[in-house]
Amino acid sequence: xxxxxxxxxxxxxxxxxxxxxxxxxxxxxxxxxxxxxxxxxxxxxxxxxxxxxxxxxxxxxxxxxxxxxxxxxxxxxxxxxxxxxxxxxxxxxxxxxxxxxxxxxxxxxxxxxxxxxxxxxxxxxxxxxxxxxxxxxxxxxxxxxxxxxxxxxxxxxxxxxxxxxxxxxxxxxxxxxxxxxxxxxxxxxxxxxxxxxxxxxxxxxxxxxxxxxxxxxxxxxxxxxxxxxxxxxxxxxxxxxxxxxxxxxxxxxxxxxxxxxxxxxxxxxxxxxxxxxxxxxxxxxxxxxxxxxxxxxxxxxxxxxxxxxxxxxxxxxxxxxxxxxxxxxxxxxxxxxxxxxxxxxxxxxxxxxxxxxxxxxxxxxxxxxxxxxxxxxxxxxxxxxxxxxxxxxxxxxxxxxxxxxxxxxxxxxxxxxxxxxxxxxxxxxxxxxxxxxxxxxxxxxxxxxxxxxxxxxxxxxxxxxxxxxxxxxxxxxxxxxxxxxxxxxxxxxxxxxxxxxxxxxxxxxxxxxxxxxxxxxxxxxxxxxxxxxxxxxxxxxxxxxxxxxxxxxxxxxxxxxxxxxxxxxxxxxxxxxxxxxxxxxxxxxxxxxxxxxxxxxxxxxxxxxxxxxxxxxxxxxxxxxxxxxxxxxx
Numbered sequence: 001x002x003x004x005x006x007x008x009x010x011x012x013x014x015x016x017x018x019x020x021x022x023x024x025x026x027x028x029x030x031x032x033x034x035x036x037x038x039x040x041x042x043x044x045x046x047x048x049x050x051x052x053x054x055x056x057x058x059x060x061x062x063x064x065x066x067x068x069x070x071x072x073x074x075x076x077x078x079x080x081x082x083x084x085x086x087x088x089x090x091x092x093x094x095x096x097x098x099x100x101x102x103x104x105x106x107x108x109x110x111x112x113x114x115x116x117x118x119x120x121x122x123x124x125x126x127x128x129x130x131x132x133x134x135x136x137x138x139x140x141x142x143x144x145x146x147x148x149x150x151x152x153x154x155x156x157x158x159x160x161x162x163x164x165x166x167x168x169x170x171x172x173x174x175x176x177x178x179x180x181x182x183x184x185x186x187x188x189x190x191x192x193x194x195x196x197x198x199x200x201x202x203x204x205x206x207x208x209x210x211x212x213x214x215x216x217x218x219x220x221x222x223x224x225x226x227x228x229x230x231x232x233x234x235x236x237x238x239x240x241x242x243x244x245x246x247x248x249x250x251x252x253x254x255x256x257x258x259x260x261x262x263x264x265x266x267x268x269x270x271x272x273x274x275x276x277x278x279x280x281x282x283x284x285x286x287x288x289x290x291x292x293x294x295x296x297x298x299x300x301x302x303x304x305x306x307x308x309x310x311x312x313x314x315x316x317x318x319x320x321x322x323x324x325x326x327x328x329x330x331x332x333x334x335x336x337x338x339x340x341x342x343x344x345x346x347x348x349x350x351x352x353x354x355x356x357x358x359x360x361x362x363x364x365x366x367x368x369x370x371x372x373x374x375x376x377x378x379x380x381x382x383x384x385x386x387x388x389x390x391x392x393x394x395x396x397x398x399x400x401x402x403x404x405x406x407x408x409x410x411x412x413x414x415x416x417x418x419x420x421x422x423x424x425x426x427x428x429x430x431x432x433x434x435x436x437x438x439x440x441x442x443x444x445x446x447x448x449x450x451x452x453x454x455x456x457x458x459x460x461x462x463x464x465x466x467x468x469x470x471x472x473x474x475x476x477x478x479x480x481x482x483x484x485x486x487x488x489x490x491x492x493x494x495x496x497x498x499x500x501x502x503x504x505x506x507x508x509x510x511x512x513x514x515x516x517x518x519x520x521x522x523x524x525x526x527x528x529x530x531x532x533x534x535x536x537x538x539x540x541x542x543x544x545x546x547x548x549x550x551x552x553x554x555x556x557x558x559x560x561x562x563x564x565x566x567x568x569x570x571x572x573x574x575x576x577x578x579x580x581x582x583x584x585x586x587x588x589x590x591x592x593x594x595x596x597x598x599x600x601x602x603x604x605x606x607x608x609x610x611x612x613x614x615x616x617x618x619x620x621x622x623x624x625x626x627x628x629x630x631x632x633x634x
Contacts, residue, residue: 002066004133005046006030007058007083009076011402012051017187023050024191024240025071025100025125027172032126033133034177035170042137047180052079052410059086065094067136069129072100074375074400079412084116097132099125101206104378107149107158119150122161124196126169168218173228182232189236190229190267194222194253198242203313203387204303204342206379207242214242219249223256229267230260237267243275245282254285258292270294276301276318279326290335297336297368297623300326304345305356312346312391313382320363327364328587336623338368343433344419345374346382346391350429354436358465361444366454366585368445368623371437371519373504374419382419392423396498401505404619406513420498431494434518438490439468441519446618446627448526449537451560451581452553456544458589467544474540482532486525490518512611520618523627527561528610534558552577559601562629564613570600570634578631601629 008023026048033039043066049058062068068087070080084096099121104110110120119142121128131145142150142159149158172178173190182188197214198207229237237257244250257270270289274282282298289295302317304310310317318326330337339360343353360369376383376395387393400414401407421427444450444464453467462470475483496502505515511524526533534554541550556577559569576593583590605626607613617626 001044002042003046003062003064004043005049005062005065005068006071007049007068007080008071009052009079009083010050011075011405012186013402013404018185019187019189020051021238022178022181022188022190022234023048023071024172026050026069027177028169029069029071029125029129031170031172031175031177032166033130035175036130036134038137039130039133043133045177048178049083050181052076052412055083055086055411058083059090062087062091065091067095067097067133069097069099071125072098072102074102074416075402075414077102078414079410081114081116082412084114088116095119095136097121097129099129101377101379106378107156110149111151111156117151119148122147122149124164127164127166163213164215167215168221171221171225171228173225174221188232188234189238190234191238191240192222192225192229193217193240194219194244194250195241195247199246200243200315201381202303202315203381204345204374204377206377206383214246216247216249219252222253226253226256226260230264233264233266235266235268237270239270239272242273244272245278245285246275251281251285254288257294258288261292261294268294274299279318279322283326283329286330286335287333290333295335297338298330299340300337300365301340302356302360303340303342304348304352305341305359306348306352308347309345309352320359323365324363324587331364331586336367336625337365338370338623339365340370340372341437342372342374343437344422344425344430346387346393346422347424348422348433349424350433350436353425353433354465357437357440358463358468361440361464364585364587366444366450367625369437369441371434371441373434376417376419392421393419394421394427396420396427396500398497398500399503401503401515403505403517404514405505407507407515416504418497427498431491431498434494434497435487435491436468436472438494438519438522439472439487442523442526443468443471446519446523446622447557447560447625448523448533449557451577452537452541452557454581454584455549455553455592456541458584459549459592460545462544470544471540474543478536481536482529483526483536486522490522490525494518510610511614514615516614516619520614520622524610524614524618527563530558530561530563559599560629560631562603562605562607562613562617562627564607564610566603566606566629568600568602570598572596572598576633578633598634600632600634602632604628604630 006026008026010021013019030045034045072080087094095118096116097119098114098117103120103122128145128147135142146160146162149156195214195216199214286295286298341356381387395417397415397417400416420430444453456462457464475487478484493502497504506521507515508521538550538554541553552573559571574596576595576597580592605616607616
């Protein structure tokens with residue numbers, strides 16, 4: 001029997017409870033291949049390598065390997081190459097197969113990168129991997145296998161490209177493929193698919209190219225997989241469908257998830273990528289998940305608000321008036337929402353990007369705007385030579401670190417290829433754009449000063465863009481302030497990112513051993529000395545409104561901010577501020593009611609340390625505003 005090993009080295013999250021994903025991609029390969037009796041008679045499947053073990057330790061787990069397959073993504077690509085190199089040293093005759101999203105469609109370029117790869121799989125890998133094993137068993141040529149390339153004595157050979165012929169595959173969960181790893185001591189999360197493919201062709205994404213036709217998986221298999229996840233007490237499930245809610249049956253799948261949670265308590269959370277073209281339908285799905293404590297939040301994504309950018313990337317957004325209606329609907333239903341923007345897209349400028357963020361604020365998205373630096377993916381349209389040349393795309397290659405993970409000082413460094421300049425945006429403008437986004441995310445979305453910004457926006461007719469630009473001018477114009485020191489430190493960090501001398505994730509010992517996103521770290525750094533911060537923000541607000549109003553707003557902002565060890569407090573305000581802000585966020589533009597109001601503020605989570613606060617309230621709780629005190633009118 002020939003020994004087959006598969007590698008999908010995932011990140012390990014947290015520092016107390018270790019969490020990682022079940023290696024779904026290689027599980028799918030194994031389940032399909034080893035459903036074939038001919039393969040089972042010839043090969044033995046070894047235990048998966050699914051975390052970033054030291055290379056020496058990973059190598060020791062191999063026993064006379066005949067073939068090792070690697071699933072390569074941005075978070076494990078360099079690790080895979082390094083392990084393949086060690087395997088070739090120890091077992092020169094071992095066949096190495098690479099597949100996954102990082103495999104470039106340019107075969108010559110790919111083989112130069114994967115110098116220890118014998119075979120490359122392009123696109124979905126189940127069928128190609130199975131056929132490779134059968135061909136090697138029977139001594140047949142690899143030339144008849146679709147969607148691969150392989151080395152020959154004369155260089156390499158590329159086979160024909162075609163869409164998969166099999167509409168469905170055996171489940172890696174139901175076939176017992178993952179049983180050997182379930183007792184390894186990790187708090188596992190899991191991935192499922194109910195369909196595969198994407199009808200959209202956004203230039204920055206590789207789903208539209210790799211998975212052009214949407215194929216629905218057998219519904220009976222889907223339901224049985226959900227039952228398996230529930231039985232194994234998997235708390236967090238990520239649905240990898242590109243457009244959940246595209247099909248009517250997705251409502252039934254949602255109902256099945258909820259039914260299982262009610263029966264067993266698992267899964268506890270479900271994360272999906274919603275389709276953007278059936279807002280009412282996915283709104284009902286999101287409502288059901290939220291009511292049952294399963295949904296984290298509802299996505300209302302844009303990527304960009306600028307029409308020139310959208311044309312360049314081949315994307316259409318929902319209309320802004322409809323966006324406002326949806327935000328109001330979700331707010332009234334108590335469902336958190338978030339919107340996404342991508343920084344570094346073709347035709348984007350600093351002004352269009354900062355305008356885009358503030359357009360979302362002006363249209364009601366106050367609680368969560370996620371900004372992602374654009375990663376140049378090798379299988380995306382944006383990564384093609386034509387696009388790179390047309391838009392003068394330049395990338396910064398920097399160490400890739402997963403957020404919310406410990407700095408493991410890994411012997412292998414992964415790399416991220418971020419677009420940091422284009423024909424329309426310089427590298428310095430990229431830094432300014434990212435910094436502006438970080439300020440909006442930490443001060444507005446994470447709510448250091450959101451209510452004050454809303455109040456002054458409505459009563460003084462100051463736009464959100466002007467409000468936050470004035471805040472930046474105030475901070476950088478007063479060098480002896482706490483704001484200046486924090487802002488300067490964070491901007492220097494982003495400059496270092498653009499120069500490839502720092503990674504995006506920030507490690508700060510005050511908040512534990514794991515890394516935090518730039519906006520999370522800015523928020524934590526600012527409120528670490530909250531008294532000094534709010535004393536400076538009071539001075540700032542007095543430049544925009546009268547002293548009495550500024551003092552009322554700062555008192556309220558301080559009161560609603562949860563902090564480590566913060567006790568309950570009762571305060572009296574000259575206006576009914578909770579009612580005012582609640583109605584505004586629901587789309588009701590009413591004036592503040594001048595009515596003396598006594599409010600009792602209660603901590604929803606009493607963190608005993610800054611590390612616990614960062615983890616529980618900011619990382620885990622940000623979508624549900626875990627940084628907020630609860631308020632009750634007395």
